[in-house]
Amino acid sequence: MKRSKSKICSNEHAKFIKQYKSKKLTILFCQLGLLILFICLWEILTQTQVLNVLIFSSPSRIVSTISTLYTSGDLFYHIGITLSETLIGFVLGVGLGTIVAILLWWNESLRKILDPYIVVLNSLPKIALGPIIIIWFGAGMQSIIVMCVLITIVITTLSMLNAFQSVSNTKILLLQSLGASKFTILRKLILPSSLPQFVSVLKIAVGMSWVGSIMGEYLISSAGLGYLIVYGSQVFQLDLVMSSTLILCVLASVMYLFVALLEKIVHRRLGL
Amino acid sequence: MNHQLVIENVGYRYHTTKDEITAIENVSFNVDKNEFIAIVGPSGCGKSTLLSLIAGIIKPSHGHIKINCEKTKGNKIGYMFQQDNLFEWRNVLSNIRLGLEITHQKDNKLALSLIEKYGLKDFSRKLPHELSGGMRQRVALIRTLVTNPEILLLDEPFSALDYQTRLTVVQDIYDIITKEQKTSILVTHDIGEAVSLANRIIVLSKRPSKIKAILSTNLTDIDSIEKRKRTFEYKTMVDRIWEELQD
Numbered sequence A: 001m002k003r004s005k006s007k008i009c010s011n012e013h014a015k016f017i018k019q020y021k022s023k024k025l026t027i028l029f030c031q032l033g034l035l036i037l038f039i040c041l042w043e044i045l046t047q048t049q050v051l052n053v054l055i056f057s058s059p060s061r062i063v064s065t066i067s068t069l070y071t072s073g074d075l076f077y078h079i080g081i082t083l084s085e086t087l088i089g090f091v092l093g094v095g096l097g098t099i100v101a102i103l104l105w106w107n108e109s110l111r112k113i114l115d116p117y118i119v120v121l122n123s124l125p126k127i128a129l130g131p132i133i134i135i136w137f138g139a140g141m142q143s144i145i146v147m148c149v150l151i152t153i154v155i156t157t158l159s160m161l162n163a164f165q166s167v168s169n170t171k172i173l174l175l176q177s178l179g180a181s182k183f184t185i186l187r188k189l190i191l192p193s194s195l196p197q198f199v200s201v202l203k204i205a206v207g208m209s210w211v212g213s214i215m216g217e218y219l220i221s222s223a224g225l226g227y228l229i230v231y232g233s234q235v236f237q238l239d240l241v242m243s244s245t246l247i248l249c250v251l252a253s254v255m256y257l258f259v260a261l262l263e264k265i266v267h268r269r270l271g272l
Numbered sequence B: 001m002n003h004q005l006v007i008e009n010v011g012y013r014y015h016t017t018k019d020e021i022t023a024i025e026n027v028s029f030n031v032d033k034n035e036f037i038a039i040v041g042p043s044g045c046g047k048s049t050l051l052s053l054i055a056g057i058i059k060p061s062h063g064h065i066k067i068n069c070e071k072t073k074g075n076k077i078g079y080m081f082q083q084d085n086l087f088e089w090r091n092v093l094s095n096i097r098l099g100l101e102i103t104h105q106k107d108n109k110l111a112l113s114l115i116e117k118y119g120l121k122d123f124s125r126k127l128p129h130e131l132s133g134g135m136r137q138r139v140a141l142i143r144t145l146v147t148n149p150e151i152l153l154l155d156e157p158f159s160a161l162d163y164q165t166r167l168t169v170v171q172d173i174y175d176i177i178t179k180e181q182k183t184s185i186l187v188t189h190d191i192g193e194a195v196s197l198a199n200r201i202i203v204l205s206k207r208p209s210k211i212k213a214i215l216s217t218n219l220t221d222i223d224s225i226e227k228r229k230r231t232f233e234y235k236t237m238v239d240r241i242w243e244e245l246q247d
């Protein structure tokens, strides 16, 4: 009797799981279908000259452009440059931003003094500083990295400071009652408990630093994917523009996926 | 006679830009070794402030507090709060060792023996989120006991638990405290909890807090807290404190 009941239950559950899985599969199928449809339509419309292939490029031309870039060795050269700018800018921006946040958490007066400046810096569109940065740091990679840093540092500082300050007061009280110093409180409580927010900052900053590096390359243009895009549009080679954009898309997604994976690991570990 | 804890004419004021808040005024009482004291009073009257003073986290505006005739210093105090305040990223064992790390004690023996004694051994590698509310509070207590404090300060440690869990957890925590022979000061706004656990109850008035009454009970001879609650003395005492708090 009891057994049959549990069997019914598990049957129902199996049904539920089956439905869930088939729904998931349908969604995946639709997603892929949409992409394939888009590519096919693009190819057909340009082949039949409904769309001008010089303005819209086409999937087949993108593929051949990328393979030419690859055989000439240019592909990984440009990817390497943009990727390293982005990564260096990202690491520096997040690192420095976190350090600033720690200093601001540590010293209340400093926090109050710097508050208006941070607000202004946060609301300023950082790209406006581009020309100044180029004059100060030269028309090279440094300027682009500075751009990345500028874009990521403010958001990192603000989010991390917010995380530090939202640590529960009684936890601090607990450590104080044990005679912990401020440094100990920082090390044992504030930093570890802000880890989830840190990971979500990474997620935002990773996108931001792509904005920084591509913007920088638009302004300075000597090498990199952003350079290829600008160059391609100047000489009216839409194939190059589209190819570079596509590569950029893939790179940015991969980097985002890495951070998202990291977030998943942290969350699982903490049971969030 | 030497009391373990002496609180003499203690007052405390918070200063904000808007005004000065006198949280506590002229509070004096003594606590002897192994006593279980409960403090009740209206919400916001300064109970938590009083515990922070005893813990030495803040200094009294006037008067003084002495533990074993000395000025207060961290280590002799164990502090427990409404939230268990377990660190989610540390497992049970490492949460329990927190106090040892902070006070630079290498000796793990007490920690391990307490873990063994109070049935946490199988859980010692688990993370806090894998434990029930009652279990978490037990871990919090063991963490507090590990530094071997002389006085336990308990700031509404049960009020975040649901009613069912609470009944068992109160007995559980109480048993551990008496077994370890710790002097305890419990802040609660549950009068029943105060009467059933403490041998003396301090009733505070509205802010600025003064002592309204100090009442002693004889209920601690009875082991079970549930049995204590069925006695006549319990009921009269609860009524009496209730009346004290009314006006």
Ligand SMILES: Nc1ncnc2c1ncn2[C@@H]1O[C@H](COP(=O)(O)OP(=O)(O)OP(=O)(O)O)[C@@H](O)[C@H]1O
Pocket: B014, B015, B016, B021, B023, B042, B043, B044, B045, B046, B047, B048, B049, B050, B207
């Ligand atoms: N840091 C602070 N600055 C200013 N005022 C404070 C501060 N902490 C507490 N107070 C005030 O002091 C009074 C006593 O606070 P306390 O937390 O000690 O009360 P309590 O009796 O523990 O209250 P509750 O029952 O809500 O826990 C309250 O009126 C509160 O507003």
Ligand SMILES: [Mg+2]
Pocket: B047, B048, B049, B155
């Ligand atoms: Mg309180």
